[in-house]
Amino acid sequence: MASISSLGIGSGLDLNGLLDQLRDAERGKLEPIAAQQQQQESRISALGSLQSAMTQFDDSVANLQNASLYESLSASGGGETLSTSVDASAQPGNYNVEVNGLATAGTLASQRIVAEPDQALTDAERTLTLEFANAPEGEPTSVDVTVAGGSTLGDIRDAINAKEGVGVTASVINDGEGSRLALMSSETGEAASVTGMTFETDFFVTDPAVTVSDPADAVEGVIDNGGQDAALSINGIAITSATNQVEEAIQGVTLDLQAEGSATLSVEQDTLKVREAVSGFVSSFNELKGTIGELTAYDAETGQAGELNGDRTVRTVESRLRSVLSGGVPGGEIGMLSEVGISLQRDGTLELDEDALSEQVSGNMAALGEFFAGGEATTGMAGRVGEALGQMLDDSGLVSRSIEGAEGRLERLGERYARMEQGVERTIDRYRTQFGQLDGMIAQMNQTSTYLTQQFANLDAQLNQGN
Structure with missing residues (x-):
């Protein structure tokens, strides 16, 4: 039988088109599985949204x-006058604070040096010694800075600033008549002040073009x-x-002095943080309820x-x-969420009465803390809700098991889809082989038909000649 290189050539039939139709029909068997895969993927995504909303509620x-x-x-x-920060060791109290002076950093400026900006001031490598007469115990009273030969005033500045741990920041200041080397202590306070600059002999070059002002002059001399x-x-x-x-002048309180003046400082319970935490609890639960509502909604009109x-x-x-939210916390002065101003609504959401909460926060903070956080022998409302959420959210909990179950079904559907897809391709390959055989058979039959037609035509011609 003749070999057919392309379907339909031998028979003239649209066997490729017919094969495509058969493939589409066979692949139609995969559609129910694909629909189930889509369903499981949507469920996994929805369960993930539920899990995320529950986790956010758990945080609150x-x-x-x-x-x-x-x-x-x-x-x-x-x-x-000042700002404050408080840590857990602080105690309630009232304080009158008088700020009579702010801490400042010491400054020291050299005598005025009249020179061009690029004028070299050293004829060889020299040492500049910065003195700290009141340095704290254990700190150096002086720091040496090496200045290269031929350095300008700017180079001296850069050498000081490049010195690690020098304790000052150097700059060059020009007052219109000359330039000075100005130093500012890196830290504030008397003990951190730089009190002197000592230069080696012949630190400055003796070039007549360079004038060194008289250090004794009050205007032109050293400014300290x-x-x-x-x-x-x-x-x-x-x-x-x-x-x-200023730390620990008041136990647990840090004062940041900003200006001279008087201030009356009150350290008291931070009721705002408690109100914000309770409000966040209610808001986070209602967000969870809203997420659940979206995930379980049904539109009767569209189905x-x-x-x-x-x-x-x-x-x-x-x-x-x-069940947990509507239950109580026995043994305490406050036993129900409603006493805190939180009520469960008919639609399942929570509503917060700010006035009722403020009353508890202002006058009954200890009982409020015991209700939510619990005591030595009792678990508070927050603990009870947290325990319920933890049981449902942990690795072996309800939500995680549901997600794992959906993922398992999705994996099995994927394997089933792959097997059926392979089966479809095997069926199509079988059809292609059969169509090829059919094409070859029809081609051979057409050749035989053509041959016979020619033979009959020749025979008919011979018969006609004989007559």
């Missing part, structure tokens, strides 16, 4: 579970402004500080349903949380 629950929240303090009343410590008093007690950040409509996992999550 953890804030309320922190017992230190109900003991946190804040400071107020510094005004323009020593650094000052901050001076303040707290409730009449005098305090000095090398910096404008469209959310990915988790009727899903057992969602029903269990809602039931567990509703």
Whole structure:
């Protein structure tokens, strides 16, 4: 039988088109599996959204579970004079603060040196010694800076600034008549002040074009402004500080001095943080409820349903949380969420009564903390909600198992799809072989038909000649 290189050549039939139609018909068997894969992918995505919303709610629950929240303090009343920060060791109290002077960094400027900016001031490598007469114990009282020969005033400045741990920042200042080498201590306070600059003999070149002003001249000579410590008093007690950040003068409170003046400082319970934590708890739960509503919605007009409509996992999550939130915390002064100003609405959301919460925050903080964070022998409301969420969110919990189950089904559907797809291709290959055989057979039959037709025509011609 003749070999056919392309279907349809031998028979003249559209066998390729017929083969494509058969392939489409065979692949139609894959559509139900593809639809199931899409369904499982949508469910996995929806469960991921549910898990994310539950995790965010769990974060807000953890804030309320922190017992230190109900003991946190804040400071107020510094005004323009000072700002404050408070840590856990602070104690409530009122303080009168007088800031009499801010800490400043010491400055020291050399005598005026009249020279061109690029004028060399050294004839050889020299040493510049910076002196710190009041350096704290253990700190160096002087620092040597090596200055290369032929250095300009700018080069000297750069050499100082390049010296690690030199304790000052150098600059060049021109007052219109000449330039000075100016130093500013890196830190504030009297002890950090630079008090002198000592040069080696012949530090400056003796070029007549270079004039060194008389150091004794009050205007042209060395200018020394020593650094000052901050001076303040707290409730009449005098305090000095090398910096404008005064720590532990008041236990657990850091004062950042900003201007001279008076301030009345109050350290008291930070009720704002508690109100924000409770409000965040309510808002986060309602966001979770909104996510669940979207995932389980059903539109009767279009017949469209959310990915988790009727899903057992969602029903269990809602039931567990509703049970915990509507339950109480026995043994404490506050036993129910409603006493805090939080009520469960008919649509399943929570509503917060700000006035009722403020009343508890202002006058009953200890009981509020015990209700949410619990005590030595009791688990608070936040702990109970957190435990329920943890059981559902951990690796072996309800939500994780649901996601793993959907992922497993998706994997099995993928394997089934691959097997059926291979089966379709094998079927199409079998059809292609059969069509090739058919094409070759028809081609051979056509050749035979043509041959016979020719033979009959020749025979007929011979018969006609005989007549």
